Amino acid sequence: MEKPEAAADDLAGSPETTAPETEVTREDTAENTPPAADENAGFADEGAPPPISPPVGMPGRTEGGEETSPDRAAGPEDDTAKAVTPPSVPDQGETEVTTEGDRSAPREEPADGDGLFASSETESEDAERQEPEATADRVGGEAVAMDDEAATEATAADNRSASREGSAGGNDLAASTETEDAKREEAEANAEIAAEEWSVLPPISPLVGEMPGRAEGGETRDNLADTSPHSLPKGFATADKRPKEAAPAPQPKLSWYQRLRRGLARTSSQLTGQIASLFTKRKLDEATLQDLEDLLIQADLGVETAMRITDTLASERYGKDVSGEDVSRIMAGEITKVLAPVAKPLELDLSHKPHVILVVGVNGTGKTTTIGKLAAKLSGAGLKVMLAAGDTFRAAAIEQLKIWAERTKSDIVSSKLGADAAGLAYEAFQLAREKKSDVLIIDTAGRLQNKAELMAELEKIVRVLGKLDPDAPHTVLQTLDATTGQNALQQVEIFRNVAGVSGLIMTKLDGTARGGILVAISAKHKLPVYFIGVGEGIDDLEPFEAKDFADVIAGVAA
Numbered sequence: 001m002e003k004p005e006a007a008a009d010d011l012a013g014s015p016e017t018t019a020p021e022t023e024v025t026r027e028d029t030a031e032n033t034p035p036a037a038d039e040n041a042g043f044a045d046e047g048a049p050p051p052i053s054p055p056v057g058m059p060g061r062t063e064g065g066e067e068t069s070p071d072r073a074a075g076p077e078d079d080t081a082k083a084v085t086p087p088s089v090p091d092q093g094e095t096e097v098t099t100e101g102d103r104s105a106p107r108e109e110p111a112d113g114d115g116l117f118a119s120s121e122t123e124s125e126d127a128e129r130q131e132p133e134a135t136a137d138r139v140g141g142e143a144v145a146m147d148d149e150a151a152t153e154a155t156a157a158d159n160r161s162a163s164r165e166g167s168a169g170g171n172d173l174a175a176s177t178e179t180e181d182a183k184r185e186e187a188e189a190n191a192e193i194a195a196e197e198w199s200v201l202p203p204i205s206p207l208v209g210e211m212p213g214r215a216e217g218g219e220t221r222d223n224l225a226d227t228s229p230h231s232l233p234k235g236f237a238t239a240d241k242r243p244k245e246a247a248p249a250p251q252p253k254l255s256w257y258q259r260l261r262r263g264l265a266r267t268s269s270q271l272t273g274q275i276a277s278l279f280t281k282r283k284l285d286e287a288t289l290q291d292l293e294d295l296l297i298q299a300d301l302g303v304e305t306a307m308r309i310t311d312t313l314a315s316e317r318y319g320k321d322v323s324g325e326d327v328s329r330i331m332a333g334e335i336t337k338v339l340a341p342v343a344k345p346l347e348l349d350l351s352h353k354p355h356v357i358l359v360v361g362v363n364g365t366g367k368t369t370t371i372g373k374l375a376a377k378l379s380g381a382g383l384k385v386m387l388a389a390g391d392t393f394r395a396a397a398i399e400q401l402k403i404w405a406e407r408t409k410s411d412i413v414s415s416k417l418g419a420d421a422a423g424l425a426y427e428a429f430q431l432a433r434e435k436k437s438d439v440l441i442i443d444t445a446g447r448l449q450n451k452a453e454l455m456a457e458l459e460k461i462v463r464v465l466g467k468l469d470p471d472a473p474h475t476v477l478q479t480l481d482a483t484t485g486q487n488a489l490q491q492v493e494i495f496r497n498v499a500g501v502s503g504l505i506m507t508k509l510d511g512t513a514r515g516g517i518l519v520a521i522s523a524k525h526k527l528p529v530y531f532i533g534v535g536e537g538i539d540d541l542e543p544f545e546a547k548d549f550a551d552v553i554a555g556v557a558a
């Protein structure tokens with residue numbers, strides 16, 4: 001394992017450093033013609049350090065492997081074994097750049113990604129279309145298997161009966177007739193079972209939206225029959241009066257606030273439910289205040305905010321009747337006060353070309369997904385975005401980022417599994433400059449904050465980027481998984497110290513009752529919270545709004 005101190009420049013002089021063959025794959029525009037090997041060498045000639053070799057065997061990874069992620073625990077080698085290498089992934093230790101075409105070219109021009117998506121859609125559609133056949137085969141197969149079994153049994157019975165009966169003459173005929181009857185009965189029973197199984201198979205669900213050619217309401221067996229041309233003889237008419245299944249009404253697109261409410265429903269209902277039961281016709285006294293404080297601390301809001309809320313409540317209502325609504329209102333106000341100073345937009349200094357965003361965090365906290373969502377926003381606003389697949393330890397992570405790049409029409413830089421992440425980040429930065437990208441977003445492998453070696457590697461990525469621009473990375477974003485609760489506080493502490501985290505994005509606020517942790521983190525670390533994630537979809541990332549968030553978790557109606 002390389003020493004963390006061995007930055008790109010250090011490696012340049014290292015005799016062990018083997019420059020990986022760098023292959024650049026781009027779209028077929030004149031400007032994007034893949035540079036020859038010589039051109040890549042030209043990078044080095046222009047003062048850039050040579051490409052960084054992958055760390056030998058990456059033993060540190062496996063030794064210091066993550067505890068929480070089975071993927072990471074399996075190590076890169078296992079991943080390689082599992083991963084299906086797509087055609088775009090280079091065979092050797094190369095860095096691969098896939099661009100979605102130069103901005104001078106019309107952005108609507110179908111990029112590779114479109115083709116890929118079209119082909120994957122077709123595949124899934126085919127797969128789905130094959131489903132009923134496959135099922136029918138299965139059912140048929142079972143029926144056949146059962147028939148065979150029945151036949152075998154009957155034959156065995158015949159044999160047994162023959163050997164038992166010996167030359168029992170007339171009995172032979174009776175026995176054979178009985179066996180025939182048994183066979184027939186069993187075959188009939190099996191056919192019935194098969195028919196029943198077929199009749200209870202669920203209807204094939206249509207794929208929504210992305211499946212052109214598929215009827216919106218789905219193809220049931222009934223309406224399939226309706227659509228097939230009937231060629232009745234003259235004098236006949238079709239008289240199918242069965243009511244046609246109405247196509248489901250298209251789901252109205254929820255506003256951000258509605259999605260926020262839906263996402264935070266668990267946090268909110270747990271908190272407000274407990275508060276309501278605590279304040280049923282009760283005068284505010286010391287004991288009630290203590291109960292409330294405990295309740296708020298258990299809801300992950302943090303001691304500081306819990307005390308702010310109870311103090312304000314006491315000053316307004318001590319000795320008086322208090323309702324759950326009173327508490328919610330005060331709670332929303334106090335939480336807003338804590339969150340308002342950290343609810344900031346993510347500032348991009350586009351004079352940098354590119355503004356470099358490094359995304360860090362513990363495994364599975366949503367780094368890659370969040371990068372995809374951010375790229376969608378930036379690219380959608382007309383910015384030229386490049387993504388760098390710096391999570392070089394998981395084939396799936398590289399593939400995941402490639403898919404996001406295709407979806408968001410962003411350029412992507414990736415390299416061989418197990419390659420040095422700092423080297424990749426460095427090269428990506430150079431390429432983003434060359435291509436005049438507005439924003440470069442670098443993904444990193446997830447790591448637990450208590451794994452010193454992995455954290456040192458992160459430090460190295462930051463240091464290496466700083467060699468190209470002392471201000472880079474210009475933003476270090478940490479993703480936090482809301483479901484982890486209190487551990488997130490420590491995660492911020494350590495990542496902040498090691499990688500200079502400049503702002504946070506909290507993910508997975510949907511489906512957890514622990515959304516209150518964002519309040520505790522904001523109170524303690526006072527780091528900007530740029531966005532929050534409330535779902536896996538491309539649109540499920542929104543700017544963090546203090547009041548909206550506070551109102552929703554406190555259960556105050558908008």
Ligand SMILES: Nc1nc2c(ncn2[C@@H]2O[C@H](COP(=O)(O)OP(=O)(O)OP(=O)(O)O)[C@@H](O)[C@H]2O)c(=O)[nH]1
Nearest residue numbers: 363364365366367368369446507508533534535536
């Ligand atoms: N429900 C929900 N799921 C999310 C959200 N953000 C990410 N996820 C899911 O969380 C899982 C992990 O997300 P990734 O983006 O792969 O996380 P990562 O941090 O890149 O993971 P590593 O590469 O293993 O460190 C995926 O299944 C995502 O779809 C969110 O806001 N809500």
